[in-house]
Amino acid sequence: xxxxxxxxxxxxxxxxxxxxxxxxxxxxxxxxxxxxxxxxxxxxxxxxxxxxxxxxxxxxxxxxxxxxxxxxxxxxxxxxxxxxxxxxxxxxxxxxxxxxxxxxxxxxxxx
Amino acid sequence: xxxxxxxxxxxxxxxxxxxxxxxxxxxxxxxxxxxxxxxxxxxxxxxxxxxxxxxxxxxxxxxxxxxxxxxxxxxxxxxxxxxxxxxxxxxxxxxxxxxxxxxxxxxxxxxxxxx
Numbered sequence: 384x385x386x387x388x389x390x391x392x393x394x395x396x397x398x399x400x401x402x403x404x405x406x407x408x409x410x411x412x413x414x415x416x417x418x419x420x421x422x423x424x425x426x427x428x429x430x431x432x433x434x435x436x437x438x439x440x441x442x443x444x445x446x447x448x449x450x451x452x453x454x455x456x457x458x459x460x461x462x463x464x465x466x467x468x469x470x471x472x473x474x475x476x477x478x479x480x481x482x483x484x485x486x487x488x489x490x491x492x493x494x
Numbered sequence: 495x496x497x498x499x500x501x502x503x504x505x506x507x508x509x510x511x512x513x514x515x516x517x518x519x520x521x522x523x524x525x526x527x528x529x530x531x532x533x534x535x536x537x538x539x540x541x542x543x544x545x546x547x548x549x550x551x552x553x554x555x556x557x558x559x560x561x562x563x564x565x566x567x568x569x570x571x572x573x574x575x576x577x578x579x580x581x582x583x584x585x586x587x588x589x590x591x592x593x594x595x596x597x598x599x600x601x602x603x604x605x606x607x608x609x
Contacts, residue, residue, distance in 0.1 A: 425602055426600030426603050486536055
C-alpha cells in the first residue's frame, strides 16, 4: 500500500540544483512528509521533514504544495557525494512508528 | 562518533546455521527498530522496541527470527536455521521519545549472505 510515488531514476549535473518530485495524493491531514537518502552500502540518512510549510536545513529544502498532494526535495548544489537513492515517506508523527520505504528515486550526479 | 553502531558489518554463513547481530543505539534513545533490505528494494520494517518492551512485530518476522533488548540499551537479532532467502542487509535504527520529532537514525547495517 504505497503512499508515495517517485520517479525511479534521475540524473543531475554537479553544481546544479536537483529537484526530486514526490506524489502523495492520499496524504492525511496529520501525516508528515519525510525524506531519507541511502548512499550505496550505507544505512538510510535522514534529510528533512515537513507538514505543510516549506522547510530548509543545511542539507536541502522541502517544498510542499498547498494541497499537500505533492512535494519536491531540492538539493541546491548537487555534488558527486549526493549520488544516492532518495526516499519520500509519509507518516503520522508519533503514532506511525515504522517507516514505510518505497523503491525511491536513484539520483546520479554527473561531473 | 555517537551514532548507531551495528556488529558485525558482514556475515557469511551456511544454510541451517544460526546467526546473531548486535545493534547499539544512540545513547538515551529509548526506541529501537530493526529493518531488512533486499537488493534493489527499500528497507522493510521488522520490529520495534520501546525500552526493553517489544511493541510491534511485522509478519515478515517468522518464528526463526527473535529480537531482544534486555536492558533497554543494545539489541540483538537472531536468525535460527538460516535460509538463502534470509540473505539481506539488516538495518537498525533508534529514535528518542518526548521530543517534537521522532526521526529515526540508522546504523550502517549488517550484510548477511547465506550460502
